[in-house]
Amino acid sequence: MKILVPVKRVIDYNVKPRVKADGTGVDLANVKMSMNPFDEIAVEEAIRLKEKGVATEVVAVSIGVAKAQETLRTALAMGADRAILIQTDDEVEPLGVAKLLAKVQEEEGAGLIILGKQAIDDDSNQTGQMLAALLGLAQGTFASKIEVEGDSVSVTREVDGGLETVKLSTPAIITTDLRLNEPRYASLPNIMKAKSKPLATKAPADYGVDITPRLTTLKVAEPPKRSAGVKVADVDELVAKLKAMGVAA
Amino acid sequence: MKTLVWVEHEGGAVKDATLSAVTAASKLGEVHLLVAGEGVSGVAEAAAKIAGVGKVHVADDSAFGHALAENVAPLIVELMGHHDAFVAPATSNGKNIAPRVAALLDVMQLSDILSVESADTFTRPIYAGNAIATVQSKDAKLVMTVRGTAFEKAASEGGAGAVEAVASTGDKGISSFVSAEIAKLERPELTSAKIIVSGGRALKDSETFEATIFPLADKLGAAVGASRAAVDAGYVPNDYQVGQTGKIVAPEVYVAIGISGAIQHLAGMKDSKTIIAINKDEDAPIFQVADIGLVGDLFKVVPELTEKL
Numbered sequence: 001m002k003i004l005v006p007v008k009r010v011i012d013y014n015v016k017p018r019v020k021a022d023g024t025g026v027d028l029a030n031v032k033m034s035m036n037p038f039d040e041i042a043v044e045e046a047i048r049l050k051e052k053g054v055a056t057e058v059v060a061v062s063i064g065v066a067k068a069q070e071t072l073r074t075a076l077a078m079g080a081d082r083a084i085l086i087q088t089d090d091e092v093e094p095l096g097v098a099k100l101l102a103k104v105q106e107e108e109g110a111g112l113i114i115l116g117k118q119a120i121d122d123d124s125n126q127t128g129q130m131l132a133a134l135l136g137l138a139q140g141t142f143a144s145k146i147e148v149e150g151d152s153v154s155v156t157r158e159v160d161g162g163l164e165t166v167k168l169s170t171p172a173i174i175t176t177d178l179r180l181n182e183p184r185y186a187s188l189p190n191i192m193k194a195k196s197k198p199l200a201t202k203a204p205a206d207y208g209v210d211i212t213p214r215l216t217t218l219k220v221a222e223p224p225k226r227s228a229g230v231k232v233a234d235v236d237e238l239v240a241k242l243k244a245m246g247v248a249a
Numbered sequence: 250m251k252t253l254v255w256v257e258h259e260g261g262a263v264k265d266a267t268l269s270a271v272t273a274a275s276k277l278g279e280v281h282l283l284v285a286g287e288g289v290s291g292v293a294e295a296a297a298k299i300a301g302v303g304k305v306h307v308a309d310d311s312a313f314g315h316a317l318a319e320n321v322a323p324l325i326v327e328l329m330g331h332h333d334a335f336v337a338p339a340t341s342n343g344k345n346i347a348p349r350v351a352a353l354l355d356v357m358q359l360s361d362i363l364s365v366e367s368a369d370t371f372t373r374p375i376y377a378g379n380a381i382a383t384v385q386s387k388d389a390k391l392v393m394t395v396r397g398t399a400f401e402k403a404a405s406e407g408g409a410g411a412v413e414a415v416a417s418t419g420d421k422g423i424s425s426f427v428s429a430e431i432a433k434l435e436r437p438e439l440t441s442a443k444i445i446v447s448g449g450r451a452l453k454d455s456e457t458f459e460a461t462i463f464p465l466a467d468k469l470g471a472a473v474g475a476s477r478a479a480v481d482a483g484y485v486p487n488d489y490q491v492g493q494t495g496k497i498v499a500p501e502v503y504v505a506i507g508i509s510g511a512i513q514h515l516a517g518m519k520d521s522k523t524i525i526a527i528n529k530d531e532d533a534p535i536f537q538v539a540d541i542g543l544v545g546d547l548f549k550v551v552p553e554l555t556e557k558l
């Protein structure tokens with residue numbers, strides 16, 4: 001079984017995003033970029049399934065600027081077998097990404113496609129569900145456990161009240177939640193090896209998909225700022241404050 | 250504009266997040282609801298009483314019993330033939346279903362909206378809430394999820410919607426529900442609680458978390474939350490997590506105990522009315538957003554606070 005893992009290059013999660021003064025977006029100049037954390041979890045899960053003998057090949061796919069190659073090389077260094085970059089300087093929305101990925105799946109015929117549940121830049125939480133819809137496949141979103149059993153897969157999902165397990169026919173779409181696994185660090189020898197693994201570069205036009213954005217961002221602003229309040233010296237003072245607020249009797 | 254709102258329900262009752270979604274939808278025009286599930290006539294009756302609701306579509310079928318997106322999305326798409334917008338609460342079920350609907354309709358979803366600016370323009374958080382984008386949709390139909398804390402809840406009484414049965418679109422046969430481990434809550438639910446007491450990594454283990462955080466929460470009648478670090482370490486279950494990728498909360502009072510204040514945690518609670526932080530590190534980032542801060546060892550301070558309340 002082949003596994004497809006879409007990975008997105010995003011602002012590193014340790015960086016505090018700064019809104020540009022002209023209100024057109026977030027300043028990404030000279031900012032550290034990394035693989036979306038949920039996608040690292042997706043890559044890790046795919047590699048573990050390969051190590052268990054469930055999967056035979058892991059293919060990483062990214063849609064984005066030329067530098068998204070670095071993100072794909074990270075996936076290859078972690079253990080993916082080959083990579084596909086669909087290169088574009090345009091911003092591609094989740095619907096466009098899902099349409100491109102659907103075309104990739106038509107060519108690849110993977111048994112599982114594992115995505116992150118959410119990209120930490122647009123915080124959309126859509127692409128996996130959209131891809132499942134376009135392909136007419138089952139979706140196991142927010143996964144914290146995956147078990148492949150013959151031609152179905154059992155997915156434990158993190159939901160509002162706790163956990164839920166669903167059984168999906170394969171091929172299926174899965175999106176990862178934080179507690180699915182802890183991604184490995186690529187070792188130096190593997191980083192070196194990754195340099196010679198195959199990485200194909202394509203263009204959106206190769207897939208004949210219209211990726212014109214549907215949404216226009218009119219403005220990006222900073223959220224209302226909270227200012228630091230007061231420090232209290234001890235518990236008695238805190239109790240007094242709580243009483244004054246009517247929180248405690 | 251005619252808007253269809255997906256009603257989230259549990260144990261025969263409409264969930265609060267739906268009421269916020271109704272408020273958002275009512276800013277667009279006429280509001281219709283969809284109640285899908287198994288044995289849901291009581292839910293439909295309750296839904297019809299929500300203030301401002303025009304029509305309630307009811308689809309009663311075992312295929313909709315566990316809100317499986319594969320089965321519910323085609324039903325919604327069918328109804329979207331005569332609606333202009335689809336709205337779901339940004340809960341785990343809403344987030345699971347809505348994008349599937351959007352793709353089937355070939356429209357781009359607006360996730361987690363914070364406000365309705367006009368019939369096609371909305372605000373939404375990006376970058377863990379470190380930026381707020383104003384976005385305009387060019388699609389023929391709208392699909393969106395609504396952040397519960399950003400909209401008042403519609404009154405659950407006072408409406409007189411007409412209940413109308415709709416034909417089931419059936420079971421697509423590609424997914425099935427197996428089991429659920431849903432924690433029984435002894436305390437208020439996080440997303441609707443007035444007061445929340447949250448614990449972080451500093452709480453050491455589940456016994457210590459329970460012995461330290463629970464008594465304070467109970468004194469205050471509060472819900473209990475946690476940071477990702479506390480959940481990952483197994484102190485409490487996953488549904489306690491507050492943050493960018495956990496629950497978004499905005500209570501009257503949020504008490505953060507032994508939580509450093511990473512941006513991903515702040516993303517889930519910084520709209521709380523009053524934030525109180527207890528941390529032994531006076532430079533912890535949480536103090537930059539806290540209205541009231543107490544620097545000290547939580548293992549001394551929290552029991553004393555519980556005692557004195």
Ligand SMILES: Cc1cc2nc3c(=O)[nH]c(=O)nc-3n(C[C@H](O)[C@H](O)[C@H](O)COP(=O)(O)OP(=O)(O)OC[C@H]3O[C@@H](n4cnc5c(N)ncnc54)[C@H](O)[C@@H]3O)c2cc1C
Binds near residue numbers: 037548
């Ligand atoms: C993609 C992604 C998504 C994430 N989503 C979330 C999310 O939704 N929610 C979330 O919370 N995090 C999330 N995180 C994790 C986040 O980055 C932080 O790692 C996490 O919030 C830290 O939890 P913490 O504050 O409990 O632990 P720490 O950062 O370790 O802080 C512990 C704090 O306890 C204090 N302390 C220690 N001992 C005592 C004592 N005896 N008395 C008083 N204070 C003490 C310390 O001074 C410190 O400030 C996410 C991370 C990533 C990469």
Ligand SMILES: Nc1ncnc2c1ncn2[C@@H]1O[C@H](COP(=O)(O)O)[C@@H](O)[C@H]1O
Binds near residue numbers: 036038064114126127
């Ligand atoms: N440009 C992209 N290239 C590859 N994968 C992507 C891209 N955008 C989104 N994805 C995948 O879709 C997931 C969810 O993204 P989103 O719907 O934008 O929150 C991510 O975690 C990735 O796995």
